[in-house]
Amino acid sequence: MSHYRWFRAGDLNAFFALMFDNVANLVILASILIGAFQFPREIVLYRMVPGTAVGVLIGDLIYAWMAGRLARRTGRDDVTAMPLGLNAPSIFGMSFAVIGPAYLLTHDAMLAWKIGMAVTVLAGVFKIALSFAGNRVRSIVPRAALLGSIGGAGLALIGVLPLLKVFADPVPGMLALSILLVTLVARMRLPWRLPGALISALAGIAAFYLLREIHLGSPLLTGAGPVSMALHPAFPWPSFAFLGGLSKAWAFLPIALPFSLSTVVGGIDNTESAAVAGDEYDTRAILLTEGFCTLAAGLCGGVVESTPYIGHPAYKSMGAGAGYAILTGLFIGLGGMLGFLPFFVGAIPASAIAPVLVYIGLEVIAQAFLASPKRHGVAVAISLLPSLAFLVVLQVNAVISAVGAQISQITGETGESLHALILLSNGFIITAILWGAATAELIDRRFRHSAFYLVTGALFCLFGVIHSPTAQGTFVLPWQAGSTLPWHFAAAYLLAAVAAGGACLLKRETDAPEVFEEGI
Template identity: 45%
Template structure:
């Protein structure tokens, strides 16, 4: 449950980085988001009991659900933050700009929930067709880059308490070293590291400072209830421009939900994928209608929670804690007084556990496919810091952006990395899927996967060159507006599409060779070299 707290703290931190009023976030956005977590975790609590009763087992672990980590970054960095700055730039007051942004966020989450419901019936088919290397490889990519590395940056901003918390978490949960009094590792890390943090605040001459008391926080906030007045419907025109950014994240969570179900099955808990995605969709819709701006999704740390001894009750505890924190209003105090460096190590552990499970649950011959899936995620990581630099006020005011750089090679490299990182979750899945089928000598299937990747590229689902990973069509009349890709970006996209289709044709021709249709495996299940 502390990982959900960490996610909410991260949400507030990212929004405040754009100058967004923290009290507005806590009173308008957090309650609806927390309600979505409450509904989803409560549903998964019930599903776990049904599975335990059906199988006669007492070790069933409920599917964890919480804020979708990629969406927390993507929706805030590409939609909420820019739309807030746009509103301020239009002359709106901070209050009015916040309302406008809130309504845009609600639209994005509601439409994401609708899309998830539409895709839910087909997810079991996807799970049967796509190999574990594809599903779990994309999972490992998310785990390493978003869930492990980015929180690590915050941990090492305050290295003394952060490293202590990290060591306690990893020792207790990976090394299985018991803490005194059978204290849970996450709770022990939070307590010890918080004491260290506040002790450092007492020592003058360092960068540690006591948190300031939160202002504008009230018990039982009611501002979020304004979402049920549906005033946000009037802002559809403003939200429309951002939906092509939001919907790929929804597709990504559907893929992630399939990944989670596969990960749970690998850990011994077999859930129906359609039901899991249906619960995710319902929780997302409830969150959106209640003013939430971050979608919910099954967490990809099922093996980690099982390793921590989690069964069904922990999701009920999560539902009650997160739901009450948002709806009762005490999250504002949690956000103010719990140092981020003391809770982010939990996210690092979850990421490491997911990565390890991704390899352990995958046939050895597919390890290279799992590793390949991590490469697009590394492109996302490589681009994150240049994006922050170009977004800095000093560079913006000086008119410095990617197109004004004098080094043409640097421009090209950043553009290439940007296209590789766009839609990286789906790219990771497709690349790993194709390589796994090549290893299994199912070359025709690999060719079809490459052709599918080419088709998705043609609409910007992956490799979009536009800001915020916007979708597009390659050609169309001017009356279609910005949905038609501009001339400057059309050439690179067409070449990506051509590359995928050329690869598909090459593989299709290769599949005609009868010598490579049947794989030969050694005693370890790895493909044996063939002459």
């Protein structure tokens, strides 16, 4: 192939989908820090946001270049770039567990910002170091585990959560979602080949403002509506300002690094997802880019990790190439620097753009089942469960905080169930991979391999990588955890490993079908 089409019609749909996703995450970051912690608006919007946007700019441009290189190497013209953006879970982690508490503790906004920078820089270095094991992990772990874990995240974080925004304002939300499903799922073409994602968002925005104008807006909406912001250019440059917060940043690493580890695992999952869709990227290169972008963002004042996004198959089904990644990187990067990004965000109701995320979540969930061997359906299904626990815990925590209560105050059977949910949700992506892999190996009657994943789970339990006993889900040392739960969970996983490994001594059911044959 002598020429790769960098821009094509499908890039418009994909651009609006990926751009709106990143914009929504930046809005969440700003609303938490400014609204919940009264962090100075100027630092959040014109220092943190521009620096964070740098990571997206660099990463999407590199991923677009990688798509062109893959197209030249394979001779194919249908290569789709990997999507990259801001990691949603780490936004909650950095806001609620790092920057916000640091500000309340020090009463120094600049110091709290530098602590956030330092944590982001260290997370980038950590992710770069882990990237060299990416290809090895992907070659060993069953596909059902990789796709099932990312399918669970798609279900919880980019499926259900955005759907709540749709139902909070149902008229514009359902209108936008219906147009999106008609154009992207039923694949019906709009007049003049208009991009479905754009028309979906515009229709939702128009319905929102029309209802607001005639005073028939949704009674579920408690806010006063979108707030416009004045343009305020800010040009971030790499610096060593993070060193001012480095001495205090180490204390927050047990909180931040589990999120970084999850993004690395997610990057491996997403690379496998792209391979299933037909684009075979090098896992190490994908993860190195992710780590480098996080490092660059931290050096430029950013406080949120960059990560490969869930949903490559969805963007590919839209007919996207590399152009959508280029456009997204330029829009987010230049928007943060020139100041039009906060202004643009202020005019968009969440219900109008949430359907884009819902669609991407549906594509990811469907791929987890369709691209895995049919016999591994149970393994995919069990991989979804930890993400559902994380979703419930996220909402319960929001409710408890809103009423001024604490989880420790809830006792009885309800309190027991809630604490169990928290334990299940801590490290949910890694838990999903271990459960899915162990189950897939059981289905194939590779009992020693199944036992290996369970023994790995036991080791992870001891140090809080999964099922951490701390409220923040941080790493622990088992002898300093202040609880015997790590030992209990480690023992439970070891017993499960014994059961799985010992299954080779049992007789097979003579009337059972050969479940390891394809198609059964």
